[in-house]
Amino acid sequence: MSTGEKFVQMFIAIGLFFGVVAVILLLTQRLRSRTGELIQSAAFVLPAVLLICVGLLYPAIDTIYQSFRNAAGNEFVGLDNYQTIFTDSALIKVLVNTAAWVVIVPLASTAIGLIYAVLIDRAKFEKFAKALIFLPMAISLVGASIIWKFVYDYRQTSDAQIGIANAVLKFFGFDTYRFLQEQPWNTVFLIVIMIWVQAGFAMTILSASIKAIPDDIVEAARLDGAGGLQLFRQITVPSIRPSLIVVITTISITTLKAFDIVRTTTGGNFDTSVLAYQFYVESFRSFNQGLGAALAVLIFVLVMPIVIYNVRQMRKLEAR
């Protein structure tokens, strides 16, 4: 399709959209009764519901259906794919890695974000300090991974070093280290990249939340003789608890979907693969549709409770 044709299609699509809205408006504007209002709202909700069904619900159901089928998707195999996930030694490693990511990343980034937010709160150079930690957020995960791949670059000790991490090791007289190759620490070094990106997000939300703590509470605590650490534990953390939960859960979900970092740095080699990356490998490289779908469903199942918990927390937050 040429660019011209694509534009024509785009304009037709936009025209159609306005057309449909106009028709709905015309048809429903005469309805004034209570049932009329119902029809009116239904008319507006329906297209959205339809699109969600086509774009979200149908693929989800289809994926679940495929997860019970074989590699080519033409035969029913029952729970075989799920059994493979939990029995194949390579896939178990993937599960263990994913667990490590999901535990370490949210806790570490939130802790770093929180401590940082408290330390720089109302400091002279607050804006600058915030920008510093927030910057990685603006970099894509692929970009961040490429940066860190250079940081971790390995050359033998006697040679000139390209990677800053090994350059530092060499400077202090240590041997250079294969950061991305030595198990199990390589997974931790990949996790560091994610923390580097996510800490800024945690800091921003938590900093805003800390600023929202009423001054009189803080003052009252000070008058009662609370010191810095006590203030932090008794006042700051409980006051921002809902935001903390939102931050932790949001980062958990992002971490479960982490794919770019593994793909860019190690390509899943040296036992660093995680669920989302393995899903891609099975579906699009090994053409094992069934197993790929089963992994996707597993991610979905794991994310679900976090999403539900997160939504409930946000509602509570809004209700206050």
Place this chain on the structure above:
Amino acid sequence: MAVAAVLVSGGLVLAGCGGSDSEGSKASGTSPGEGKTECAQLTQFGDLSGKSVKIYTSIVAPEDQAYKDSFKLFTDCTGAEVDYEGSKEFEAQLVVRVKSGNPPDIAFIPQPGLLKTLVEDTGKVKEAPKQVSDNVDEFYGPDWKAYGTVDGKFYAPPLTANVKSFVWYSPKMFKENGWEIPKTWDDMLALSDTIAATGIKPWCAGIGSGEATGWPATDWLEDVLLRDAGPDVYDKWVNHDIPFNDPAVVKALDTVGGILKNEDYVNGGFGDSKSIASTEFTDAGLPILKGKCAMHRQASFYAANWPKGTDVSETGDAYAFYLPPISEDFGSPVLGGGEFVTAFTDSIQTQALMTYISGGEWVNEKGKATKNGGFVSANKNLDIANVASPIDKTSVEILQNPDAVFRFDGSDLMPGAVGAGSFWKEMTAWIGENQSTQDTLDNIESSWP
């Protein structure tokens, strides 16, 4: 070989039965190229003005320009445009596009294994028209036809080829030190010891290639297996008629390990043997220019990786010699690869382009358009004068030599789960984590679907 022979004969029988329908194989009107001699093969399709062929491929800038240029004659002769779209995500995206009903007209597929998957899983690949099939019979050896054949039906004619059994070295460095190009495997090991004694690492190696990390190691194994156990065992191994961890394969991989896992031999300037896993294959040979290592086993296309200004010639900074044979019983085996033209529509313009590419004209056009080298084909009609670089010329000579024992890259022929999955991954673990040969091959065997 038996299997290949069956495939070929099956393909021939079917081709004889007629291939595509004659209906709709000619457009009305007179082709714009009527009367011009260079258009002889293309005018039969009639006037295709206003039509276009969509090509999807993994070949991206800067190599894509030569392809675009090589289709100019096609457009001039038939009037049909060629829409060229290259993507580094080609392998994954192609399957998605085909399954979702949005396939290109033509895809250039580098792995016969992927072609097989597409034919069997999607059923959307179109059989090649009779004329294309005839062209391939005329211009290529029967093995090349077999790679484009699935279950006895012929689908995909070859596009390009490459030769992998090369060892890159520096002619200048060899001359200064009085080293000679080895003629046998034992000579090569003796030379390696000589070089190692001078303090230079004899071998540079790297198998890093982003997501595809590991493939250069699979080539090593295939090359050695072909030399050590012979083409018959190689064919059985590729077709899984013998297990992946057959004793012959174990022996071959241990032979590879004799070089790649020998700390005296590797790895010029990057570290010990394990560093091979983290070194990009594109960077791996460059220390040759600095005199840090002497030899780098890599395909003909490595020519493009030398920095600008490097003299790539028989007496220059870098050149390649043929990876020597191990056993006298199996002649001079050559490992290679290639790409195949796969059609998803059977419109006239698609058939016309396939006919053009599979015929004897296009390869010469492509050769002329590829001015800096990097184009090789097994097409017998390719005039070596039209191939730019000396390494390409050598490769073409090897491919056109009827006595050469040529075998296609095994990992490209295997099912995707192995060829682009466990084989790459386990070989990376073999070198990067020093995993044992037996474990490595056992793991790959157990992953065969």
